[in-house]
Amino acid sequence: xxxxxxxxxxxxxxxxxxxxxxxxxxxxxxxxxxxxxxxxxxxxxxxxxxxxxxxxxxxxxxxxxxxxxxxxxxxxxxxxxxxxxxxxxxxxxxxxxxxxxxxxxxxxxxxxxxxxxxxxxxxxxxxxxxxxxxxxxxxxxxxxxxxxxxxxxxxxxxxxxxxxxxxxxxxxxxxxxxxxxxxxxxxxxxxxxxxxxxxxxxxxxxxxxxxxxxxxxxxxxxxxxxxxxxxxxxxxxxxxxxxxxxxxxxxxxxxxxxxx
Numbered sequence: 663x664x665x666x667x668x669x670x671x672x673x674x675x676x677x678x679x680x681x682x683x684x685x686x687x688x689x690x691x692x693x694x695x696x697x698x699x700x701x702x703x704x705x706x707x708x709x710x711x712x713x714x715x716x717x718x719x720x721x722x723x724x725x726x727x728x729x730x731x732x733x734x735x736x737x738x739x740x741x742x743x744x745x746x747x748x749x750x751x752x753x754x755x756x757x758x759x760x761x762x763x764x765x766x767x768x769x770x771x772x773x774x775x776x777x778x779x780x781x782x783x784x785x786x787x788x789x790x791x792x793x794x795x796x797x798x799x800x801x802x803x804x805x806x807x808x809x810x811x812x813x814x815x816x817x818x819x820x821x822x823x824x825x826x827x828x829x830x831x832x833x834x835x836x837x838x839x840x841x842x843x844x845x846x847x848x849x850x851x852x853x854x855x856x857x858x859x860x861x862x863x864x865x866x867x868x869x870x871x872x873x874x875x876x877x878x879x880x881x882x883x884x885x886x887x888x889x890x891x892x893x894x895x896x897x898x899x900x901x902x903x904x905x906x907x908x909x910x911x912x913x914x915x916x917x918x919x920x921x922x
Contacts, residue, residue, distance in 0.1 A: 677740050761799065
């Protein structure tokens with residue numbers, strides 16, 4: 663029993679492609695089944711998927727609204743597979759998919775249904791990278807981007823887009839993988855909202871008292887509309903011509919919320 667347990671928790675480095683269907687929870691049950699089956703068929707037709715499966719070095723983990731594909735040879739495998747899947751999805755407006763890739767430690771395990779599964783940072787971070795994106799995005803962790811940058815053929819497709827704050831406040835540097843025909847070149851909406859707040863803050867520092875009041879009103883209105891940031895504004899004013907004594911703006915990302 664001890665030997666079996668040791669075997670299950672043994673760590674190895676894997677290269678994980680995590681993907682899911684955007685807007686899955688809003689679909690009817692019939693639509694969910696149809697889209698998952700369509701996605702499964704597209705993935706199975708990927709040449710990189712077939713090569714890894716034939717070599718016995720691929721683990722497939724269904725997640726309900728998508729899947730995790732665990733490769734073991736190199737980070738090129740999930741990147742190439744993601745490119746092939748994205749190419750197959752081009753022009754398919756009905757099936758919207760986002761993808762995330764990370765290389766890290768995973769450990770094999772047996773789940774409650776006695777099926778092979780994996781756990782570990784490799785899986786967890788791949789999912790968090792994917793969660794940063796929108797439909798069409800192929801996002802990479804900084805670690806994977808560095809590895810792919812060693813290959814000249816991948817360099818033109820690597821676009822650093824900045825750092826996200828993910829679960830437990832952990833910063834995560836993300837790179838967008840795309841070409842003219844594959845992937846999504848747009849900045850993820852989460853970073854777009856953060857960029858708007860940064861712009862408001864920069865304008866705030868340079869504005870006069872009256873301009874500050876108007877600017878804050880615009881920021882509040884926009885944040886109410888997006889419902890993705892919790893903005894707390896505290897302002898103390900001085901009864902003089904300069905009027906503004908101090909103005910502090912605090913914000914933190916949340917999933918749903920309104921201004922207080």
